[in-house]
Amino acid sequence: MAAAKDGLDAGADGLGALQTPCLLLDEAKLAANLSGMRAQVERHGVAFRPHLKTAKSIDVALMAMTGPGGPATVSTLKEAEYFAERGVRDLTYAVGIAPHKLDRVGTIRRRFGADLAVILDSLAQAEAVSEWSRRTGDRLPVFIEVDPDGHRSGVKPGDADLLRGIGQRVAAGAELRGVLLHAGESYGLSDPEALAEAAEGERAAALQAAETLMAAGLPCPVVSVGSTPTASHARHLDGITEVRAGVYMFGDLVQAGIGSCAVGDIAVSVLASVIGHRPDKGWIITDAGWMAMSRDRGTAAQAVDQGYGLVCDRAGKPYDDLIVAQANQEHGVLALRQGSGAQRPDLPVGTLVRILPNHACATAAQYHCYHVLDRDGRAAAVWPRINGW
Amino acid sequence: MAAAKDGLDAGADGLGALQTPCLLLDEAKLAANLSGMRAQVERHGVAFRPHLKTAKSIDVALMAMTGPGGPATVSTLKEAEYFAERGVRDLTYAVGIAPHKLDRVGTIRRRFGADLAVILDSLAQAEAVSEWSRRTGDRLPVFIEVDPDGHRSGVKPGDADLLRGIGQRVAAGAELRGVLLHAGESYGLSDPEALAEAAEGERAAALQAAETLMAAGLPCPVVSVGSTPTASHARHLDGITEVRAGVYMFGDLVQAGIGSCAVGDIAVSVLASVIGHRPDKGWIITDAGWMAMSRDRGTAAQAVDQGYGLVCDRAGKPYDDLIVAQANQEHGVLALRQGSGAQRPDLPVGTLVRILPNHACATAAQYHCYHVLDRDGRAAAVWPRINGW
Structure with missing residues (x-):
C-alpha cells in the first residue's frame, strides 16, 4: 500500500x-490497444509508423514503436526534438512545413543524427525546401501531402500537374520520399462499412498520386496513409507501404462513438x-x-x-x-x-x-x-x- | 531589431x-485593462482581489494586484504555491475544498507564511475543516460559498438554516471569514441593463447571506463578490467589502461579445x-x-x-x-x-x-x-x- x-x-x-x-493511464489497456493495432497493421503486411502526438511520452513511444529508433510520426518540432534526443531517429513531422522552420528541422537532423522528414503541398513550399537543401547541403526528405477526402490540407490526388510540379521542384534539391495522406473525414463516420470505404478511398488516392509521380519519372518509395478509424477498418492495404495512427493508443469516447x-x-x-x-x-x-x-x-x-x-x-x-x-x-x-x-x-x-x-x-x-x-x-x-x- | x-x-x-x-501579450493593452478595472473597483470604494487563474504569471500578478503581497484569488493549489513562493501572501483558493487537500493548504500557509483561505458550501466540508483546524492547531480562514444565480456551487442565499449550520460548524474550529459569490450566469448575458441587474442580484444575495450569519451571532467580516461581467457593470456595491475578477486582464472574444x-x-x-x-x-x-x-x-x-x-x-x-x-x-x-x-x-x-x-x-x-x-x-x-x- x-x-x-x-x-x-x-x-x-x-x-x-x-x-x-x-x-x-491503465498500462494493461494501453498494451492491449498497442498490440491490437500492431497486429492489424502486420496483417496487412505494411510498416507501422505510430503517431506520438497523443501520448507525447517516451515511455509510451517505446511500447508503441516497432523499435526504439522508430519509425514514428510527430505533430510538432518540439516532439521531434524530445523524441530524437531520446533515440527516436526515424521521424516524420506530419504538419505542412513553414519555410522559417527549416533551420530548426536541420538542427534536429544534425544534432541527433535524426532522419526527420517534412511534408508539404504547394509549389512555394517545394521551392523553399529545395533552396534550403541546396544552401545547407542537407538533402531533406520530403513527402507530398495528398488529400483523400477534402478534410484539410493536401493536393487533390487527380491534380497531376500540381503533383508533378511539386515533385520536380522537391527533387531538384531535396529528397522526394513519397506521398502522405490522412483521411480525417473518417472521424465523422460510425458505420463499419462506411469506415472501410473511407480506408479504401484513402488507399486509392494514395496509389493514384504515387502512380502520377512515378509515371513522371519521380521517385515515390513510401506511400503513407493513416488515421485511427481507417487503420482500424481497412479491408486491405495493397500498394501502401506504411500506416500511421495515434489516438488508438489510449482510445477515447469519440473513438468509441466511431467504433474504433x-x-x-x-x-x-x-x-x-x-x-x-x-x-x-x-x-x-x-x-x-x-x-x-x-x-x-x-x-x-x-x-x-x-x-x-x-x-x-x-x-x-x-x-x-x-x-x-x-x-x-x-x-x-x-x-x-x-x-x-x-x-x-x-x-x-x-x-x-x-x-x-x-x-x-x-x-x-x-x-x-x-x-x-x-x-x-x-x-x-x-x-x-x-x-x- | x-x-x-x-x-x-x-x-x-x-x-x-x-x-x-x-x-x-500586448503590455500596453494589459496595463489599460488593469487600470480600467482598478478604477472601476476603486470607484465603488471596495477592496480588489484579482483572480490569477487567467494569467498564472507573477509578472502579470504584480501589475494587477494592489500590492506585491496581494490580495489575490487562485483557482488551484498549484497557483497558491507558485504565487505564495513569490511573495503573494493574501490568497483565497476559490474552488470548494476537498478534505484531502487540507494538508496541502496547511503546508502552503506554514511554509510561506501565507494567509490562504478556502471556500466550502456543505456541512460535511465545514466539519472536516473544523476538525482539521482543531487537530493541526492552524485556524483556517473559511468563506461560505453562496450561489447568487443557480450557476454552479454555493448555498442558496435564502437557506438560512444551512448557512447558520455551516457557519456554526466552521466557527467551532476554524475562522469564519465571510461569504463569497460568483455570478457565473452573467457570462450568458450581453445587455448592459441585464448585466447591471446580475451585479445587483449578486450584491443582494451576498448581503442576505451575510446578514443571516451576523443575525445568528456569527462573524462575517468579508463579503466578496465577483466576475468580470458583473464587476464591469455594477451600479454600486454598497455592503460589499471586496471584488474579484480575472479574465478582464486579457479580455477575449467572449468578453467582447458580452460587452465587458x-x-x-x-x-x-x-x-x-x-x-x-x-x-x-x-x-x-x-x-x-x-x-x-x-x-x-x-x-x-x-x-x-x-x-x-x-x-x-x-x-x-x-x-x-x-x-x-x-x-x-x-x-x-x-x-x-x-x-x-x-x-x-x-x-x-x-x-x-x-x-x-x-x-x-x-x-x-x-x-x-x-x-x-x-x-x-x-x-x-x-x-x-x-x-x-
Missing part, C-alpha cells in the same frame, strides 16, 4: 495519495474529487472542470453525447448514465444523462471518481505526466509527457 | 524570430504561420489548430460566432470577417465568415498572423510563457506562466 499523504489513506490502489485532478474502440478499452481517465452537491438540480460537483478535461465536445455530434466525459468509480467502472454535463474552469458538474431512468449514485464530498475523456489528445495535453496503473490497478509509476511547441 | 534566426529576418517587431504557434471589453482591448493573441491554401474551398491553413487556440467555442452561443478565433495581421489589426473556421490538433483553417462579402486576404505560405482567442483562460493555458510586446509592438520579453495542479 502506498504511503498515506495529505491526511488520508492512499488506499490499496494508491489513488488517495494523488493530487486531483490528475491523469491516470470500446468504452472498456479507453486507457486514460481523469481522477477527480467530489467537492460539492446541488441536490435541487441533481448535480454532483467535482474539481475536474474543462481545464482538467479540455474543452473538447467531440461526442456532441455523435449518436451518444457524453458531455465533457463519462464518469466511472474509483476502479474505473462507469456509472449508469452519469456524465460531466457542464464544466467551468475548475468545476465539473456531474449529472445523469437527460431522460435517464438511472439512480444517481451517492458520492459524498471527497469521493474519488475517474472520468473518461471525449478526446484523449486534448485531455492528455492538459497534463505534464501520467500516473500509470499497473495490472493490479495500483498507481505504480509516473511517466512524464511534453506539451507546447 | 531582434537577431535573425531560423533563416528569416526577425523583423522590426521581432516576431519572425519566434517559433509558431506562440502566445503574444472591446475587440481592440484584447491583450493576448496567438502568433501563427500560414502553411498552406485550399483555394477550391476558400481556406488558408495555419499551424495554430485547437492545441494552440484551445477547444473553447464560447462565442458559438453569442450573436457573433468567431469560430476558433478572429484573425489579425502581424500588427494586430483584424482582417474583415476572417476567422478560424475549423481546427484540427495542429491545423487551423482560416475562412471568411459565412455570408461575408469581404475579400479574402492574400497570405502566402510563411505569412505571420495573430489570432484573438474566444476564451483567454483556455487559450493561455496551452502555453508555458508569454512573448510580451512592448509599447512599440516589439517582442521584448518572455514571461513564464504555470499550468497544472
Whole structure:
C-alpha cells in the first residue's frame, strides 16, 4: 500500500495519495490497444509508423514503436526534438512545413543524427525546401501531402500537374520520399462499412498520386496513409507501404462513438474529487472542470453525447448514465444523462471518481505526466509527457 | 531589431524570430485593462482581489494586484504555491475544498507564511475543516460559498438554516471569514441593463447571506463578490467589502461579445504561420489548430460566432470577417465568415498572423510563457506562466 499523504489513506490502489485532478493511464489497456493495432497493421503486411502526438511520452513511444529508433510520426518540432534526443531517429513531422522552420528541422537532423522528414503541398513550399537543401547541403526528405477526402490540407490526388510540379521542384534539391495522406473525414463516420470505404478511398488516392509521380519519372518509395478509424477498418492495404495512427493508443469516447474502440478499452481517465452537491438540480460537483478535461465536445455530434466525459468509480467502472454535463474552469458538474431512468449514485464530498475523456489528445495535453496503473490497478509509476511547441 | 534566426529576418517587431504557434501579450493593452478595472473597483470604494487563474504569471500578478503581497484569488493549489513562493501572501483558493487537500493548504500557509483561505458550501466540508483546524492547531480562514444565480456551487442565499449550520460548524474550529459569490450566469448575458441587474442580484444575495450569519451571532467580516461581467457593470456595491475578477486582464472574444471589453482591448493573441491554401474551398491553413487556440467555442452561443478565433495581421489589426473556421490538433483553417462579402486576404505560405482567442483562460493555458510586446509592438520579453495542479 502506498504511503498515506495529505491526511488520508492512499488506499490499496494508491489513488488517495494523488493530487486531483490528475491523469491516470491503465498500462494493461494501453498494451492491449498497442498490440491490437500492431497486429492489424502486420496483417496487412505494411510498416507501422505510430503517431506520438497523443501520448507525447517516451515511455509510451517505446511500447508503441516497432523499435526504439522508430519509425514514428510527430505533430510538432518540439516532439521531434524530445523524441530524437531520446533515440527516436526515424521521424516524420506530419504538419505542412513553414519555410522559417527549416533551420530548426536541420538542427534536429544534425544534432541527433535524426532522419526527420517534412511534408508539404504547394509549389512555394517545394521551392523553399529545395533552396534550403541546396544552401545547407542537407538533402531533406520530403513527402507530398495528398488529400483523400477534402478534410484539410493536401493536393487533390487527380491534380497531376500540381503533383508533378511539386515533385520536380522537391527533387531538384531535396529528397522526394513519397506521398502522405490522412483521411480525417473518417472521424465523422460510425458505420463499419462506411469506415472501410473511407480506408479504401484513402488507399486509392494514395496509389493514384504515387502512380502520377512515378509515371513522371519521380521517385515515390513510401506511400503513407493513416488515421485511427481507417487503420482500424481497412479491408486491405495493397500498394501502401506504411500506416500511421495515434489516438488508438489510449482510445477515447469519440473513438468509441466511431467504433474504433470500446468504452472498456479507453486507457486514460481523469481522477477527480467530489467537492460539492446541488441536490435541487441533481448535480454532483467535482474539481475536474474543462481545464482538467479540455474543452473538447467531440461526442456532441455523435449518436451518444457524453458531455465533457463519462464518469466511472474509483476502479474505473462507469456509472449508469452519469456524465460531466457542464464544466467551468475548475468545476465539473456531474449529472445523469437527460431522460435517464438511472439512480444517481451517492458520492459524498471527497469521493474519488475517474472520468473518461471525449478526446484523449486534448485531455492528455492538459497534463505534464501520467500516473500509470499497473495490472493490479495500483498507481505504480509516473511517466512524464511534453506539451507546447 | 531582434537577431535573425531560423533563416528569416526577425523583423522590426521581432516576431519572425519566434517559433509558431506562440502566445503574444500586448503590455500596453494589459496595463489599460488593469487600470480600467482598478478604477472601476476603486470607484465603488471596495477592496480588489484579482483572480490569477487567467494569467498564472507573477509578472502579470504584480501589475494587477494592489500590492506585491496581494490580495489575490487562485483557482488551484498549484497557483497558491507558485504565487505564495513569490511573495503573494493574501490568497483565497476559490474552488470548494476537498478534505484531502487540507494538508496541502496547511503546508502552503506554514511554509510561506501565507494567509490562504478556502471556500466550502456543505456541512460535511465545514466539519472536516473544523476538525482539521482543531487537530493541526492552524485556524483556517473559511468563506461560505453562496450561489447568487443557480450557476454552479454555493448555498442558496435564502437557506438560512444551512448557512447558520455551516457557519456554526466552521466557527467551532476554524475562522469564519465571510461569504463569497460568483455570478457565473452573467457570462450568458450581453445587455448592459441585464448585466447591471446580475451585479445587483449578486450584491443582494451576498448581503442576505451575510446578514443571516451576523443575525445568528456569527462573524462575517468579508463579503466578496465577483466576475468580470458583473464587476464591469455594477451600479454600486454598497455592503460589499471586496471584488474579484480575472479574465478582464486579457479580455477575449467572449468578453467582447458580452460587452465587458472591446475587440481592440484584447491583450493576448496567438502568433501563427500560414502553411498552406485550399483555394477550391476558400481556406488558408495555419499551424495554430485547437492545441494552440484551445477547444473553447464560447462565442458559438453569442450573436457573433468567431469560430476558433478572429484573425489579425502581424500588427494586430483584424482582417474583415476572417476567422478560424475549423481546427484540427495542429491545423487551423482560416475562412471568411459565412455570408461575408469581404475579400479574402492574400497570405502566402510563411505569412505571420495573430489570432484573438474566444476564451483567454483556455487559450493561455496551452502555453508555458508569454512573448510580451512592448509599447512599440516589439517582442521584448518572455514571461513564464504555470499550468497544472
